[in-house]
Amino acid sequence: MSTPAEYKHIAEVQTRWSDNDIYGHVNNVTYYSYFDSVMNRYLIDSGALDIQNGTVVGFVVESNCKFLSPLAYPDQVTAGLRVGKLGNSSVRYELALWDQHGKLCAKGFMVHVFVDRQNNRPTPMPAPLRAALQNLMLDSSNA
Amino acid sequence: MSTPAEYKHIAEVQTRWSDNDIYGHVNNVTYYSYFDSVMNRYLIDSGALDIQNGTVVGFVVESNCKFLSPLAYPDQVTAGLRVGKLGNSSVRYELALWDQHGKLCAKGFMVHVFVDRQNNRPTPMPAPLRAALQNLMLDSSNA
Amino acid sequence: MSTPAEYKHIAEVQTRWSDNDIYGHVNNVTYYSYFDSVMNRYLIDSGALDIQNGTVVGFVVESNCKFLSPLAYPDQVTAGLRVGKLGNSSVRYELALWDQHGKLCAKGFMVHVFVDRQNNRPTPMPAPLRAALQNLMLDSSNA
Amino acid sequence: MSTPAEYKHIAEVQTRWSDNDIYGHVNNVTYYSYFDSVMNRYLIDSGALDIQNGTVVGFVVESNCKFLSPLAYPDQVTAGLRVGKLGNSSVRYELALWDQHGKLCAKGFMVHVFVDRQNNRPTPMPAPLRAALQNLMLDSSNA
Numbered sequence: 039m040s041t042p043a044e045y046k047h048i049a050e051v052q053t054r055w056s057d058n059d060i061y062g063h064v065n066n067v068t069y070y071s072y073f074d075s076v077m078n079r080y081l082i083d084s085g086a087l088d089i090q091n092g093t094v095v096g097f098v099v100e101s102n103c104k105f106l107s108p109l110a111y112p113d114q115v116t117a118g119l120r121v122g123k124l125g126n127s128s129v130r131y132e133l134a135l136w137d138q139h140g141k142l143c144a145k146g147f148m149v150h151v152f153v154d155r156q157n158n159r160p161t162p163m164p165a166p167l168r169a170a171l172q173n174l175m176l177d178s179s180n181a
Numbered sequence: 182m183s184t185p186a187e188y189k190h191i192a193e194v195q196t197r198w199s200d201n202d203i204y205g206h207v208n209n210v211t212y213y214s215y216f217d218s219v220m221n222r223y224l225i226d227s228g229a230l231d232i233q234n235g236t237v238v239g240f241v242v243e244s245n246c247k248f249l250s251p252l253a254y255p256d257q258v259t260a261g262l263r264v265g266k267l268g269n270s271s272v273r274y275e276l277a278l279w280d281q282h283g284k285l286c287a288k289g290f291m292v293h294v295f296v297d298r299q300n301n302r303p304t305p306m307p308a309p310l311r312a313a314l315q316n317l318m319l320d321s322s323n324a
Numbered sequence: 325m326s327t328p329a330e331y332k333h334i335a336e337v338q339t340r341w342s343d344n345d346i347y348g349h350v351n352n353v354t355y356y357s358y359f360d361s362v363m364n365r366y367l368i369d370s371g372a373l374d375i376q377n378g379t380v381v382g383f384v385v386e387s388n389c390k391f392l393s394p395l396a397y398p399d400q401v402t403a404g405l406r407v408g409k410l411g412n413s414s415v416r417y418e419l420a421l422w423d424q425h426g427k428l429c430a431k432g433f434m435v436h437v438f439v440d441r442q443n444n445r446p447t448p449m450p451a452p453l454r455a456a457l458q459n460l461m462l463d464s465s466n467a
Numbered sequence: 468m469s470t471p472a473e474y475k476h477i478a479e480v481q482t483r484w485s486d487n488d489i490y491g492h493v494n495n496v497t498y499y500s501y502f503d504s505v506m507n508r509y510l511i512d513s514g515a516l517d518i519q520n521g522t523v524v525g526f527v528v529e530s531n532c533k534f535l536s537p538l539a540y541p542d543q544v545t546a547g548l549r550v551g552k553l554g555n556s557s558v559r560y561e562l563a564l565w566d567q568h569g570k571l572c573a574k575g576f577m578v579h580v581f582v583d584r585q586n587n588r589p590t591p592m593p594a595p596l597r598a599a600l601q602n603l604m605l606d607s608s609n610a
Contacts, residue, residue: 050481051481052479052480052481052504053504054500054503054504055345055351055500055503055504055507055508056342056345056351056353056354056500056503056504058345058346058518059341059342059344059345059346060232060233060344060345060346060348061238062346062518062519065217065341065342066213066217066241066244066291067210067211067213067214067217067342068210068342070209070210070213071210071483071484071485074208074209074210074483074484074485075481075482075483075484075485075540075541078484078540078541079484079541082541083541089203089487089491090203090491095204097248097251098209098248099247099248100245100246100247100248101209101245101246101248102243102244102245102246103243103244103245104242104243105240105241105242105243105244108240111504111507112504112507112508112511112512148209193338194338195336195337195338195361196361197357197360197361198357198360198361198364198365198488198494199357199360199361199485199488199494199496199497201375201488201489202484202485202487202488202489203487203488203489203491205375205376205489208484208485210485211485214340214341214342217340217341217342218338218339218340218341218342218397218398221341221397221398222341222398225398226398232344232348233348254361254364255361255364255365255368255369346518346519347524351503352499352503352527352530352577353496353497353499353500353503354496356495356496356499357496360494360495360496375489376489381490383534383537384495384534385533385534386531386532386533386534387495387531387532387534388529388530388531388532389529389530389531390528390529391526391527391528391529391530394526434495
């Protein structure tokens, strides 16, 4: 089973009242919102992505999640993030979520293709973005 | 490419202002909310699922989406739903989304395991639920 | 009690699975999302607001809702919209929501100040926007 | 202008990618989600509200927000919470939000009526709930 040690970046995720659905658990949809926020936040904090004015924009082309155990507001959630595969203009993020007892609750991935903000065409990543993503690889020698 | 004719149930999905993210497109997360709502609505309208008081509850154990072309509020979206695989207590839904010009924008799947509301253990589907799901199979003879 | 006849624009609102909270009703927060979507949709469909490239942007400076009776997914909701007050750069929208049985469930208002997209300063509304808002006044003679 | 010192309970709020709308700011709707989560979290952490099994449920009957300055993901937000008025079965919460530079961005209120979970009728608050709310009053002598 996955542990935080297998991920390069760890972040805390705050749950919200509206995350719970009628069954009293975090709605499956919301897990992707946790993924999205952790991943973008890492890139923004690294100075690698300027979501307001940057020349490149990340488009999600695929995402996936396996739901292993329910989360529920007001749980405090821990997220793990790493890069599984890094191409010229695309990257595959791998993510995991644990509840406050350290129980693995979900594993997933997202694939970003970076495009030029003007013409929406795939574009090689700028160097600082690439460097930030390389730092998320378990074995950064194979990037 | 997928067309609505390849799906057994078709539903209209209304986009919302808050669906658009900072890039002006529907946030990738929200596509799963469309999936979730279309699928549950079909079951509720079929009389196959009582989300308030039913004895079984559907837990999503995996979901996936491939994002092919962006959607944006105020687009009117068309969703297609079918069942790809039907087990004793689990079902795999396959979904697609088209924009108002008929362009395929996303394809995805969700896997439900039905559990007993009291003990959260997987349980065989009640007959009306099973029948409603069988109606979503392209070739209902293999269910 | 308010009836749809007291509103100038009527729109249907589709509820979503994730709108329901743990108590089985639409979360109070989500009512504002219905308001937001109906109001912006009216302006977009009227050709009065270009949310992607327009020179003016509407900032909400105040909103309010009174919750009279619960809504719940998969209810079909009817929304009513009118303009209560129209200034040079600001407008007060008044909204109401009814469930599918015609029961009044919520009444609220939102105040928009239109600002210049470049400098964020309040700006007089362009004529087509003003005309679209005037059409929402019960007594359009006092605008 | 309001400062955190004027509120009895202070909480940090994490913003999410999906909070930003097309204009690059937190959607006005989402402020209410911050309010909702901070207020319920306080009650849950105080042992005053059991959202899964408690005998009473809080229904929001009115809410309001004045938006003074925009927030945007990935801002860290600080929320202030106090009780303005405490009745037998109802309570008026007053809330404020500041950005990470200490700038006041929003002020609002929410009114909860506590009802019996079985019959949805207003009911006097249980003593622990009342005590937790009294602790949120600026001048607890007038409760």
